[in-house]
Amino acid sequence: MNPPFAVEGLNVSYAGRPALTNVTWAAAPGLTAILGPNGAGKSTLLKAALGLIPSDSGKARFFGQSLEQARSRVAYLPQRASVDWDFPASALDVVAMARLPRMRWWGSVPRAEREAARVALDSVGLVEFADRQIGRLSGGQQQRVFLARALAQGADLFLMDEPLAAVDAVTEQTILAVLHSLVEEGKTVLMVHHDLSLIAAHFDHVLILAEHVVAAGPVAESFTEASIAAAFGGLPGRA
Amino acid sequence: MIGHNTLIVLLGCAALGGASGVVGGFALLRGRALLADAIGHAALPGVVAASLIVAAFGGSARSLGPLLLGAALSGWLGLLALRALTASGRIRQDAAIGVVLSAFYALGTVGLSIAQAMPNAAQAGLSHFILGQAATLTESDAILAGALALGCIGVVAALFQPLRALCFDEAFARSQGLPVRLLDLVLLALLLAVCVAGLPAVGLLLVVALLIVPAAAARLVTQGLPALLALAGALGAAAGAAGALISTRFENIPTGAAVVLVGLVGFGAAVTWSRR
Amino acid sequence: MSEQVNSYSAISKRAFLALPCFALPARAQAVRRVALATTGMIGDLVRGVAGPAVVVDTLIGEGVDPHLFRPTRNDTARILRADALFYNGHRLEGRMNDLLERASAQGKPALAVAESVPRSRLRQHEDYPDAADPHLWMDPMLWAETLPAIAATLGHLLGVTPSPAATQAILARLDDYAREVLAPIPAEKRLLVTAHDAFAYFGLRYQFQVKSIQGLSTEAEASLARIEAMVRLIVERRLPALFTETSVPDRAVRALVEGVAARGHRVVLGGTLFSDSMGRPGTYRGTYEGMMDHNITTISRALGGNAPERGLNGRL
Numbered sequence: 001m002n003p004p005f006a007v008e009g010l011n012v013s014y015a016g017r018p019a020l021t022n023v024t025w026a027a028a029p030g031l032t033a034i035l036g037p038n039g040a041g042k043s044t045l046l047k048a049a050l051g052l053i054p055s056d057s058g059k060a061r062f063f064g065q066s067l068e069q070a071r072s073r074v075a076y077l078p079q080r081a082s083v084d085w086d087f088p089a090s091a092l093d094v095v096a097m098a099r100l101p102r103m104r105w106w107g108s109v110p111r112a113e114r115e116a117a118r119v120a121l122d123s124v125g126l127v128e129f130a131d132r133q134i135g136r137l138s139g140g141q142q143q144r145v146f147l148a149r150a151l152a153q154g155a156d157l158f159l160m161d162e163p164l165a166a167v168d169a170v171t172e173q174t175i176l177a178v179l180h181s182l183v184e185e186g187k188t189v190l191m192v193h194h195d196l197s198l199i200a201a202h203f204d205h206v207l208i209l210a211e212h213v214v215a216a217g218p219v220a221e222s223f224t225e226a227s228i229a230a231a232f233g234g235l236p237g238r239a
Numbered sequence: 240m241i242g243h244n245t246l247i248v249l250l251g252c253a254a255l256g257g258a259s260g261v262v263g264g265f266a267l268l269r270g271r272a273l274l275a276d277a278i279g280h281a282a283l284p285g286v287v288a289a290s291l292i293v294a295a296f297g298g299s300a301r302s303l304g305p306l307l308l309g310a311a312l313s314g315w316l317g318l319l320a321l322r323a324l325t326a327s328g329r330i331r332q333d334a335a336i337g338v339v340l341s342a343f344y345a346l347g348t349v350g351l352s353i354a355q356a357m358p359n360a361a362q363a364g365l366s367h368f369i370l371g372q373a374a375t376l377t378e379s380d381a382i383l384a385g386a387l388a389l390g391c392i393g394v395v396a397a398l399f400q401p402l403r404a405l406c407f408d409e410a411f412a413r414s415q416g417l418p419v420r421l422l423d424l425v426l427l428a429l430l431l432a433v434c435v436a437g438l439p440a441v442g443l444l445l446v447v448a449l450l451i452v453p454a455a456a457a458r459l460v461t462q463g464l465p466a467l468l469a470l471a472g473a474l475g476a477a478a479g480a481a482g483a484l485i486s487t488r489f490e491n492i493p494t495g496a497a498v499v500l501v502g503l504v505g506f507g508a509a510v511t512w513s514r515r
Numbered sequence: 516m517s518e519q520v521n522s523y524s525a526i527s528k529r530a531f532l533a534l535p536c537f538a539l540p541a542r543a544q545a546v547r548r549v550a551l552a553t554t555g556m557i558g559d560l561v562r563g564v565a566g567p568a569v570v571v572d573t574l575i576g577e578g579v580d581p582h583l584f585r586p587t588r589n590d591t592a593r594i595l596r597a598d599a600l601f602y603n604g605h606r607l608e609g610r611m612n613d614l615l616e617r618a619s620a621q622g623k624p625a626l627a628v629a630e631s632v633p634r635s636r637l638r639q640h641e642d643y644p645d646a647a648d649p650h651l652w653m654d655p656m657l658w659a660e661t662l663p664a665i666a667a668t669l670g671h672l673l674g675v676t677p678s679p680a681a682t683q684a685i686l687a688r689l690d691d692y693a694r695e696v697l698a699p700i701p702a703e704k705r706l707l708v709t710a711h712d713a714f715a716y717f718g719l720r721y722q723f724q725v726k727s728i729q730g731l732s733t734e735a736e737a738s739l740a741r742i743e744a745m746v747r748l749i750v751e752r753r754l755p756a757l758f759t760e761t762s763v764p765d766r767a768v769r770a771l772v773e774g775v776a777a778r779g780h781r782v783v784l785g786g787t788l789f790s791d792s793m794g795r796p797g798t799y800r801g802t803y804e805g806m807m808d809h810n811i812t813t814i815s816r817a818l819g820g821n822a823p824e825r826g827l828n829g830r831l
Contacts, residue, residue: 071415078410088462100412106398107400244774355580370736374736374739490741491738493738
């Protein structure tokens with residue numbers, strides 16, 4: 001059985017300084033939190049595995065295949081989508097872009113794909129905003145639109161970079177609910193998370209990074225005081 | 240009753256305006272509006288070189304074909320130079336555009352100075368490439384403009400979905416396996432084609448206006464990309480037609496300038512409309 | 516002064532003796548004077564009057580538009596170095612005005628050829644209120660009126676005034692030829708349509724109505740309004756021919772032909788005329804006589820006159 005996501009011997013550096021050193025890890029199905037202090041290489045892990053930044057060495061495998069082969073099964077939600085919010089597109093237009101590999105290139109979006117986009121919007125609670133211009137949505141709503149886009153891709157593996165950062169409580173609850181329902185459908189979600197809250201309550205597994213793997217495994221075993229201290233640095237006075 | 244010449248100029252300018260509006264819409268969204276200015280200025284040395292080469296081979300310096308080919312080639316070189324300058328990431332795009340634009344234009348001016356001393360170079364009307372010579376569009380020019388317009392609109396229509404995805408979120412498009420580099424090249428090629436085609440009509444100084452003004456106006460008052468492109472094309476075509484008609488009534492207004500001025504009036508109207 | 520002569524003889528006796536000897540004034544010069552003319556037409560005229568006493572160079576070459584000519588540093592040096600300067604004036608060399616004024620103020624013999632003719636003989640310039648239409652050379656007899664001033668200026672240069680009689684005879688012969696071969700053209704066909712307004716004096720002398728598409732200067736773009744007006748005029752008169760010019764782009768004339776054809780009248784390009792520039796140096800058309808011969812013959816043959824195919828001297 002191939003793990004949905006696996007890296008082997010991954011080394012990444014920025015301008016000569018190491019960001020990730022010899023990371024080897026395989027994800028388990030379910031909801032995994034990727035934790036670590038600032039600069040630990042959490043975002044770097046996802047970006048390097050996806051080929052968005054160059055790595056010095058190492059491999060990444062998705063369901064046992066390379067990214068090109070498994071592309072349709074992988075969805076990535078970046079930390080801050082660098083898009084032009086003034087772009088003339090509605091929330092539905094943006095989500096429908098995820099259906100592009102299934103559509104013909106000319107003409108308007110076919111009905112079936114518009115429906116799939118609408119369903120995705122519904123699952124993040126934004127179906128009433130389907131026709132609103134994205135520039136007129138709040139920050140949290142924009143984040144949910146991009147989540148809907150990732151959902152609309154029909155992927156089996158979701159890589160998310162801090163989707164809960166700086167969102168309001170409603171958005172946070174909505175997103176967590178969506179993630180749980182994904183897991184229930186058998187999908188895998190790897191999520192970089194910015195702080196240590198919510199871990200015990202919502203996540204199945206953790207990967208704790210500090211430029212290298214500090215700890216990895218089910219929450220109960222790996223999310224411990226010791227592993228946290230090892231990654232984030234101990235309190236003053238402790239060995 | 241419209242005279243034949245007026246009709247030709249009207250149709251030619253309308254076709255160019257329409258194509259420029261549509262392509263300009265994408266250029267605007269992609270943050271590439273000023274590239275049109277760079278291409279226009281970078282085309283000058285190519286035009287001059289082409290006329291010198293044609294004259295050296297004893298050909299007639301009159302025909303537009305070789306001159307436009309020269310314009311396209313040096314415009315493309317300008318784009319390559321731009322890409323090379325910004326590749327390292329240490330020079331920002333606006334600075335790089337300024338550098339390329341002035342370097343090529345200066346080179347072209349030197350070329351003009353050399354060309355003017357050669358027999359029959361004045362025949363090519365090289366100086367008219369700077370301000371345009373729309374009033375003397377011939378039937379074959381208009382047919383070419385029409386073909387170009389149809390071609391550009393056809394390409395845009397055929398590639399509408401991936402082009403939209405590219406302009407909105409390039410990283411996402413790439414992650415979906417879209418041939419992002421190829422699509423970008425197609426867009427650049429369209430931009431180049433429309434700029435070069437606009438040179439005989441409005442000249443290299445104003446070709447950027449033909450691309451930007453209708454698109455900017457349309458952006459203010461539309462929601463949704465198909466509406467933006469359609470309106471930009473319509474505004475561009477209308478400006479082309481109206482500019483031609485105006486220059487029939489008033490002898491002192493060059494046709495190219497009239498087209499751009501009408502486009503600016505349209506832009507003003509769009510600004511007012513969007514504020515209400 | 517004597518040191519100069521000594522050093523010259525020190526250089527080479529043979530070289531010294533090879534130079535032409537003339538009755539030159541007090542300054543012992545071993546080389547011929549250089550007179551610089553801006554246009555070829557002026558250069559040809561000056562050369563005809565001066566004879567071998569003076570080397571006459573031309574600044575603006577064949578096929579180049581003097582309205583648009585911008586001098587390079589090299590050109591500027593030539594102008595300032597020349598022993599005498601002959602230019603047209605009345606804004607023909609539109610981009611060189613300051614330079615020409617500066618060179619004239621140097622004190623050497625200098626002449627604005629067109630400005631030496633009394634203003635009353637000239638047409639008003641359409642665009643500049645202080646200038647006249649500068650295209651004097653289109654009328655051989657008007658061009659001949661500049662000869663006394665040219666001869667006088669050459670006299671200042673050489674110390675003895677040469678006689679312009681030979682040149683005057685050539686110009687008079689051209690005038691006779693023109694009147695003869697243009698006479699058969701009927702009144703309503705006596706309309707000369709060209710790219711720019713260079714032929715007004717020609718029209719005045721030989722009774723032609725002259726219309727152009729671009730006006731007096733070649734810089735401005737032809738206007739659509741004007742093109743339409745011209746189309747109507749040409750169709751009205753059923754004019755058989757239009758003319759292009761060597762140093763001016765002919766897009767406008769071609770657009771005119773198309774517009775006229777659309778109205779069912781067939782007008783042809785009667786030929787290419789020399790307007791602001793002569794033909795290739797060293798050829799017949801590279802002389803003023805050849806240039807005017809070509810123009811007169813071409814116009815005559817295109818509009819219904821009886822000019823022979825090989826022109827006045829059989830050299831076309």
